[in-house]
Amino acid sequence: MEEKRNGMNDERIDIIIGNLLRIAVAVSAVFVFAGAVIYLWRHGHQMPDYGVFSGVPKNLRGLREIMESAWRIRSVGIIQLGLLLLIFTPVARVAFSVIAFLLERDYMYVAFTLIVLTVLLLSVTGVII
Numbered sequence: 860m861e862e863k864r865n866g867m868n869d870e871r872i873d874i875i876i877g878n879l880l881r882i883a884v885a886v887s888a889v890f891v892f893a894g895a896v897i898y899l900w901r902h903g904h905q906m907p908d909y910g911v912f913s914g915v916p917k918n919l920r921g922l923r924e925i926m927e928s929a930w931r932i933r934s935v936g937i938i939q940l941g942l943l944l945l946i947f948t949p950v951a952r953v954a955f956s957v958i959a960f961l962l963e964r965d966y967m968y969v970a971f972t973l974i975v976l977t978v979l980l981l982s983v984t985g986v987i988i
Contacts, residue, residue: 871958876952883948890929890941898934915939950979 918924919939925978953976960968 860972868889872963875959876955877895880952881956883944883951884920887941887948890944891938892941894929894934894937897932901934913941946983950976950983953979 867900868921914934918926922943925936925939925943929940930936953972957969957972958978960966
């Protein structure tokens with residue numbers, strides 16, 4: 860396979876994307892695991908009330924609140940941050956693909972990938988098209 864002028868070829872891009880996905884999933888797993896350990900350390904002795912379902916607290920539904928909670932070493936905030944990192948892993952992969960296609964000067968795929976990236980970002984942020 861012919862190597863591009865900037866040293867990027869399909870195999871190298873695949874390796875970079877694979878490493879990006881592995882690292883992002885590992886980092887998110889570390890956050891979720893650390894949050895779970897902290898949660899069990901602080902609340903492991905409490906008996907859960909299975910008769911009442913309580914979802915995510917309202918103060919942990921926004922990115923700013925999640926970051927603030929995680930910064931304050933609150934277990935649920937750390938778990939939420941890990942889950943957000945996991946959700947944004949495919950978004951990061953598509954964003955990197957845009958950059959890779961730009962470096963390869965493959966503008967048709969840049970356009971298609973930007974459309975996919977836009978749809979992903981709109982769906983993650985909750986904006987309806």
